[in-house]
Amino acid sequence: MGRYVMAAEDVTTLLDGLNEHQVEACVGGGWGVDALLGEQTREHSDLDLWLPAAHLERLFLAFAARGLDRIHPWPGDRPWNFVLHDGVRLRVDLHLYEVLPDGSIHYGSAVDGVSFPAEALAGRGTIAGRAVRCDAPEWAVRWHTGYPPRPVDRHDVPLLCERFEVDLPEGFA
Known part of the structure; x- marks a missing residue:
């Protein structure tokens, strides 16, 4: 498998397929950042998606119809x-969650998962002119912390902080 590059048109095609199958997806990661910014600011190797675990079967149906049907260990x-991939260049990093009775979101195992407010996934942005649901700006910044920043994080975080007046996290100055 070579180098992966996902174009904006790939993303919108995949999101259209999910909409057709009634999958409530939220764009995260680098594409989520670019959605919030309203423009593509860098290349992306994959598409990060948040979705309710209950929608996984419908996601599999939508993606299988587009050849995105292999698990990439x-x-x-x-x-x-x-991660799911198509064996050529498309990769989707899935983040499955459960909605708790109080409306918050649980991500991870029952033993040591994390919970966060649903508002974290209530951002709005655009990819190639298409409106998408994405991480909220302050949460998009938060998801890029807690580990040593990579070059893409050093690119994304300052852009978000400047645009949305979020304090630049420690280690990004």
């Missing part, structure tokens, strides 16, 4: 976080 994969 990755260190740290878990039942709630794994």
Whole structure:
């Protein structure tokens, strides 16, 4: 498998397929950042998606119709976080969650998962002129912390902080 590059048109095609199958997806990661900014600011190797675990079967149906039907083993994969790919260049990093009775979101195992407010996934942005649901700006910044920043994080975080007046996290100055 070579280098992966996902174009904006790939993303919108995949999101259209999910809409057709009534999958409530939220764009995260680098594409989520660019959605919030309203423009593509860098290349992306994959598409990060948040979705309710209950929608996984419908996601599989939508993506299988587009050839995105292989699991790409990755260190740290878990039942709630794994990568699908098409065997050529498209990769989707899935983040499955459950909605708790109080409306908050639970991500991870029952033993040591994390919960966060539903508003974290209530951002709005655009990709190639198409309106998308994405991480809220302050949460998009938060998801890029807690580990040593990579070059893409050093690119994305300052852009978000400047545009949305979020304090630049420690280690990004």
